[in-house]
Each structure stands twice: as structure tokens, then as C-alpha cells.
Amino acid sequence: MTDNQPTPDRIMRLINGYWATGVLAAAATHSLFTHLENGVDTAAGLAARAEISERGAQTLLDGLVSVGLVELHEGRYRNLPDASTYLVEDTPVSLARFAKLKLKHMGALTDLADVVRAGGPVKAPVVEVANNPHWEEIVKAIAPQSVPAATAAVELLGLAEAGEISILDVGGGSGIYSGTWLEANPAARATQIDWEPINAIARRLLDERGVGDRFTCVDGDFHTTGFGTAEHDVAVYSHIAHQEGPEANIEVFTRLRQALKPGGTLVVCDYVVDDDRSGPAFPLIFASEMLLKSKQGSTWRQADYREWLLKAGFENVAFYSAPPGTLVIAR
Known part of the structure; x- marks a missing residue:
């Protein structure tokens, strides 16, 4: 296969794009970007600091390397610049909260094909009210x-x-x-x-x-x-x-x-x-x-x-x- 021929790789990544949302949200939930920024740089160290399983920590790190938010260098992990800037907690520009929030919205996408056919929502829309605790x-x-x-x-x-x-x-x-x-x-x-x-x-x-x-x-x-x-x-x-x-x-x-x-x-x-x-x-x-x-x-x-x-x-x-x-x- 020559370099100019298409491969299924990008299409497969897009089809499974919801995994990127899930991995990012789970990593933000367990403060992995913050821990990495503070110098914790192994799966074992992150598991201990975040109080999660080492298997889980390694799986999240693999996913974050895959989507280009974390890099592995000589056996050590560290945030890449985007993650360091926008996913470390408690900074004015941190999107970590937003990443966790969007995980809750993923289920609504199952309606998108029907919504496209109808030209708008097919279920009764959620009516926002002033006193909603969310x-x-x-x-x-x-x-x-x-x-x-x-x-x-x-x-x-x-x-x-x-x-x-x-x-x-x-x-x-x-x-x-x-x-x-x-x-x-x-x-x-x-x-x-x-x-x-x-x-x-x-x-x-x-x-x-x-x-x-x-x-x-x-x-x-x-x-x-x-x-x-x-x-x-x-x-x-x-x-x-x-x-x-x-x-x-x-x-x-x-x-x-x-x-x-x-x-x-x-x-x-x-x-x-x-x-x-x-x-x-x-x-x-x-x-x-x-x-x-x-x-x-x-x-x-x-x-x-x-x-x-x-x-x-x-x-x-x-x-x-x-x-x-x-x-x-x-x-």
C-alpha cells in the first residue's frame, strides 16, 4: 500500500470518537492532568495519587497518548502543551469541568439521525428553569x-x-x-x-x-x-x-x-x-x-x-x- 492510498485508520478513529470523550472525561474526573502537571509520571504513581486501579491508570494514559494530550518519553508520561494549559484544574482557562460535563450529554447523540430527518428535536426539549440545581x-x-x-x-x-x-x-x-x-x-x-x-x-x-x-x-x-x-x-x-x-x-x-x-x-x-x-x-x-x-x-x-x-x-x-x-x- 502506497503512502497516497487511503487507509481505514482515520475513519476508525472517528467512528470510535466517543472513546476520546470518555477517556478525556475520566482522566479529568480523576485529576490525572493535574497530577501529571505536578510531576507524577508513571501509571503506578498516578494510580496511587488518584486512588484508582493501576490497570485503569494505564488504560487512561494509553488513551491520552492516542489522542495527543499526553506523551511518553523514556518510560515517563507528561502533559503536552494543550493539556497543560487547558486541562489542569483550578486555572482560569481550565476546561476540565467542561470535559466531565460533556460525558453526561453523549447519550443524546443517539437521536441525531432522527433529528436530521425531522429538522429539529424529536423529543420534548428540556425546558430550562431558573431554579434548576444543575x-x-x-x-x-x-x-x-x-x-x-x-x-x-x-x-x-x-x-x-x-x-x-x-x-x-x-x-x-x-x-x-x-x-x-x-x-x-x-x-x-x-x-x-x-x-x-x-x-x-x-x-x-x-x-x-x-x-x-x-x-x-x-x-x-x-x-x-x-x-x-x-x-x-x-x-x-x-x-x-x-x-x-x-x-x-x-x-x-x-x-x-x-x-x-x-x-x-x-x-x-x-x-x-x-x-x-x-x-x-x-x-x-x-x-x-x-x-x-x-x-x-x-x-x-x-x-x-x-x-x-x-x-x-x-x-x-x-x-x-x-x-x-x-x-x-x-x-
């Missing part, structure tokens, strides 16, 4: 995904030098944007609109960051809660547009435009695809989750955001890469 887990798990975008926006918008500005965060969840921006600008103040239990989590997290005295929460559903008129210098709408259809997004963008002072800026972050739908890779595959779970959601194109924002009254729309998402800045 918010504590979910809010903390998804927050690190927004750290790159929130950090990039500080520089793009010149927030550190912006003085006494007012920030509106719609559906702000953990308050990751408000927390990052308030740390960068000690004169800024932020208001978050979200459900009461989620706001309670955000208040606690921002108190821990030492900026809670400049952070206000409005309890409510952003679909029905007012945003105010000409009250804010900056507004942020992060990882929500993919859950909504075109009309709903235009309606929210219009209200956000009205909430901004003249010359104000809207920051949208989401998984945005190229206009010809050729990339980026993660937003393209994330569209499957929206088909599975929502009636109208999708990963929308840059052209869609530009059209909606112009209809909402914004005059200038720009896009900036902030993996795994894209920052959309509208003025």
Missing part, C-alpha cells in the same frame, strides 16, 4: 471558554483606559466578562441580566475576584426584561445567539442598540462560521448540537450577524478570532 455545575464548567474572548476585548475596546464606563452583560452567566473587564478598569461598573440562581453564582465569583462592589445583577429572563435606554457604554451578548433564530436575534440586538449610549459598543461572542461554511472546524460541528437541542438555533455565518446588526441600527460590524469563538464588535 446551574452551579454548568455555569462554572462553561465559563473558561469565554476567557480568551473577554481578555481580547479588553485590548480591542481599550477598556483599561476607558474610565467610568457602564457595562451591560445580557445572559452573563458566571460574570466572566464583567469580572475580566472590571479587573482591567477599576473605574468601570457592570450590570448583569440573568436568572436569579445564576446571578447568585456570578455575585459570589465576582466577590472572590474583588470586584463585586461594582457589579449589579438584575434577576429575570432577557427575553422579557428591559435593557434600559441609552444607559450603557458597552454591552455584551455572549454564546446566546446560536440558541436563537434570526428574528429573535434581531429583536435582542435592536434592544441592545437602544440600551447603548450614542457611540456605544456591542460585543457579541459566539461560534461563528465563514460565509461559505468552509470553517472554522469547531463551529461547523457545533451546529449539530443546535439541531439536536433547539428549534431554530444554529452556528450562524458572519453575513448573518452583519445583516442582523445593521437592521438593529448598528453602522459598523467587525469580526475578530478568539478561539474557540469569534468576537463580533458592532458600533
